[in-house]
Amino acid sequence: MIDRDQVLHVARLARLRLDDQEVERMSGELATILDHIDKIGELDLDDVEPTSHVIQVENVLRPDEPRPSLPREDALAQAPDPAEGGFRVPSPGGA
Amino acid sequence: MSELLELTAAQAAERVRAGEVSAGELFELYRERARGDELGAFLWVSDDDPPDTPPDAPLGGVPLAVKDLFCVKGVPSAAASRILEGYRPPYTATAVERLNAAGAPTLGKTNMDEFAMGSSNENSGFRPVLNPWDRERVPGGSSGGSAAAVAAGLAPWAIGTDTGGSIRQPASLCGIVGMKPTYGAVSRYGMIAFASSLDQCGPLTRDVTDAALLFRHMVGRDRCDSTSLEFPEEVRLPKAERLDGLRFGVPPELSGEGVEAGVREVLDRTVKLVEELGGVVEEVGLPHSPHGIAAYYVLAPAEASANLARYDGVRYGPRKGNGDLLSLYEETRAAGFGAEVKRRIMLGTYALSSGYYEAYYGRAQRVRTKIADDFRAAFERVDLILTPTSPTVAFKLGERTADPLAMYLSDYCTVPMPLAGVPAISIPGGLSDGLPVGIQLAGPAFSENRILDAAYALEQAIGFDGSGARV
Incomplete structure (x- = not known):
């Protein structure tokens, strides 16, 4: 139901590199889980509104007042490769 | 074993306030306990000097175990994931900050399923946690470290998070109390996000009074979480002795098929106790x-x-x-x-x-809407819903790891409540073959006071003895 190519496609979307063993296991496991999930297909949900947030909240606004934010050095302190006040990464086009 | 370990957190706080023991002494006692942890419950234990807690602090200086999902400034906070190994956040989660300020200093960070994804704590990126009642069994998850630490007396109390059952199910499997509050009751700021429309943090404690006391100091709107809300009333310490006039609904969908016999027996006993205490029990459907x-x-x-x-x-x-x-x-x-x-x-x-x-x-x-509608309809007929927390007692390590769907079904009784956003508590109902069985009480949004009161009355009547798990 979910074949190797589909697994690889989804893994690519999710930026996950899976090895061959993982691809094979994932395809079986996802199929079992999706089989269970497919049971919600039996329900008549035509006139049902979707719920994305359970507790009714109106627009939450605050006054637009400037206040100090996280200092740059604190934000960079955990970075694997900080440089020139930013996060350094390799070129998107290749090294 | 120090007799201080026999005290609940609220009782220990009283001793501190009465000047019979210092907050520093209490912190040292539990730090030694946490450092000697053989269950894998802690991922990090504080090295700090015991904080100077003012003698009148509401939480009395009683130290708090914090699930690794919460960011604590300068302290390893990795959600038990290798991908955050060594991460020390530049800020502290609001819930932790509020509890620290009320006089519950951070004792350590507790183990969990990686990013709170799991029902057995076997998905920790570092190591599994063992159930203190039987070390060949899981403590439940994902807040397994918090639950095991409280049950074993390695921490007086703890906080965890619940997305589909991650507070209530481990509380059930470890024989302690765990409450998932109404969505929005407690700020999620600084809680490493798993599923933002479901995640909610809450207390894991030895008894219902401790849960109410911790919860009281966690609630409230936070400008850093725009989904957080002001709690509509004061959180009271429970003292109900009777359940007169309260209507309890037992949904057949969550108490029949799939619930093992020993768990069903404890549920039946609890139903009888509810009736003896003056409550009315009826069947109520949660069809979806x-x-x-x-x-x-x-x-x-x-x-x-x-x-x-x-x-x-x-x-x-x-x-x-x-x-x-x-x-x-x-x-x-x-x-x-x-x-x-x-x-x-x-x-x-x-x-x-x-x-x-x-x-x-x-x-x-859309299914979520139907499930929330079911709860709304049920709460027009009854005040509280009563179910087992987990269909089974604690299972063996490794028993469900090869079958993800079987693991997911561990949360069968706890998943509907977060989908509907309603609060629920798990309290120990008794033992089955020497292992704890949790009973779950759920109520409408913001009915935590009602839930805590009913749970307290039941707790007194059940008289559960958790000392078998303390090491």
Whole structure:
């Protein structure tokens, strides 16, 4: 139901590199889980509104007042490769 | 064993306030306990000097174990994931900050399923946690470290998080109290996000009074979490002795098929106790709750796949790969995430991908509406819903790891409540073959005072003895 190519496609979307063993296991496991999930297909949900947030909240606004934010050095302190006040990464086009 | 260990957190706080023991002494006692942890419950224990707690602090200086999902400034906070190994956040979660300020200093960080994804704590990126009642069994999850630490007396009390049962199910399996509050009652700021529309933090404690006391100092609106709300009334310490006039509904969908005999027996005994205390018990339907697991395993992984996109080796955590940017992302994530986290990211990405969105995510959101409607209808007839917390007692380590769906079904009785956003507590109802069985009470949104009162009355009548787990 979910074949190797589909697994690889989804893994690519999710930026996950899976090895061959993982691809094979994932395809079986996802199929079992999706089989269970497919049971919600039996329900008549035509006139049902979707719920994305359970507790009714109106627009939450605050006054637009400037206040100090996280200092740059604190934000960079955990970075694997900080440089020139930013996060350094390799070129998107290749090294 | 120090007689201080026999005290609940609220009783220990009283002793501190009365000047019979100092907060520093109490902190040292529990620090030694936490350092000697053989259950794998702690991932980090504080080295700090015991904080100077003012003698009148409401939480009395009683130290708090904090699930590794909470950011604590300068303290390792990794959500038990290798992808955040060594991360020390530059800020502290609001819930932790409020409890610290009320006089519950951070004792340590507790182990958990990686990113709170799991029901056995076997998905921790570091090590599993053992159940103090039987070390061959799991403590439940995902807040397994918090539950085991409290049950074993390695911490006086703890906080955890619940997305589909992650506070209540481990509380049940470890024989302690755990409450998932109404969605929005407690700020999520600084809680590492799993499924943002479901995640909520709450207390794991030895008894109901401790749960109420901790909860009282966690609630309230926070400008850093725009989904947080002001709690509509004061959180009271429970003292009900009777249940006169309260109507309890037992849904057949969550108490019949799949619930093992020993658990059913404890539920039946509890129903009798409710009646003896003056409560009325009737059957009430939650007809869509059997679809809870299916809806949950679309919605939660979908939200997780978006929330976990930020772990890419750029801003924090270890970095892998030495080619281009794409390989940096893919190799960092391949090395950093465990098998269950990868499975959920895959499931969520699939459910949100083009062509499948409406069939999965859209439908699951509509099932969520039906489940919430079921609760609304039920609460027109009854005040509280009574179910087992977990269909089984604690299972053996390794028993469900090969079968993800069997593991997911561990949350069968706890998943409908977060989908509806309503609060629920688990209290120990008794033992089955020497292992604890939890009883769950759920109520309408913001009915925590009612839930705590009823749980307290039942707790007194049940008289559960948790000393068998203390080491």
